[in-house]
Amino acid sequence: ETGVTQSPTHLIKTRGQQVTLRCSSQSGHNTVSWYQQALGQGPQFIFQYYREEENGRGNFPPRFSGLQFPNYSSELNVNALELDDSALYLCASSPGPFSGNTIYFGEGSWLTVV
Amino acid sequence: AQTVTQSQPEMSVQEAETVTLSCTYDTSESDYYLFWYKQPPSRQMILVIRQEAYKQQNATENRFSVNFQKAAKSFSLKISDSQLGDAAMYFCAYRSLNNAGNMLTFGGGTRLMVKP
Numbered sequence: 001e002t003g004v005t006q007s008p009t010h011l012i013k014t015r016g017q018q019v020t021l022r023c024s025s026q027s028g029h030n031t032v033s034w035y036q037q038a039l040g041q042g043p044q045f046i047f048q049y050y051r052e053e054e055n056g057r058g059n060f061p062p063r064f065s066g067l068q069f070p071n072y073s074s075e076l077n078v079n080a081l082e083l084d085d086s087a088l089y090l091c092a093s094s095p096g097p098f099s100g101n102t103i104y105f106g107e108g109s110w111l112t113v114v
Numbered sequence: 115a116q117t118v119t120q121s122q123p124e125m126s127v128q129e130a131e132t133v134t135l136s137c138t139y140d141t142s143e144s145d146y147y148l149f150w151y152k153q154p155p156s157r158q159m160i161l162v163i164r165q166e167a168y169k170q171q172n173a174t175e176n177r178f179s180v181n182f183q184k185a186a187k188s189f190s191l192k193i194s195d196s197q198l199g200d201a202a203m204y205f206c207a208y209r210s211l212n213n214a215g216n217m218l219t220f221g222g223g224t225r226l227m228v229k230p
Binding site: 002031032033035040041042043044045048050056058088090092094096097098100101102103105106107108 | 147151156157158159160161164207213215216217218219220221222223
């Protein structure tokens with residue numbers, strides 16, 4: 001148990017819709033990152049938030065956006081959903097934005113786009 | 115950009131025996147971190163072992179150990195005395211010191227099956 005919780009666990013959306021996924025980081029962790037894991041593949045880094053600011057982004061279009069709140073919880077928003085957005089979305093937290101910190105993952109949110 | 119390659123999509127091992135999972139990576143950096151993560155059916159990524167590139171000594175964690183060959187850019191995971199609970203997807207991951215701290219680059223994974 002890592003203390004990183006995500007919601008919802010599963011959801012189905014229609015192409016073109018928007019979705020919001022939520023993550024509560026482990027207590028004391030001020031850095032949150034999001035990953036997309038397509039079926040049969042390794043996770044891909046979407047972005048990282050530190051103290052409510054995005055401070056790192058992977059190769060994802062602007063329709064993937066996020067927020068981090070003062071309590072360090074986070075949201076991932078995806079607009080104009082496409083079929084290829086169907087994936088497991090993993091949230092991870094750490095006690096700081098530095099590479100030496102251990103990263104803890106949640107169990108993910110399964111998104112299916114139909 | 116860094117890349118991580120796992121050339122074994124599936125591996126199988128008999129319970130109590132030893133298995134080695136392979137990983138190679140490509141980078142121009144001299145200092146970085148490497149990880150092995152386990153992903154069981156629950157889908158939560160669990161850290162198995164971590165290696166700092168500046169350390170020559172191979173990391174060990176109970177039944178798990180790595181063979182880190184920096185010059186060859188190879189990072190294999192050895193699981194000794196395999197147990198049924200070791201069955202899962204295993205991902206090798208790279209972490210740069212120059213990117214966002216939580217940015218991991220993952221390989222495509224190896225599915226490990228453990229036979230009783």
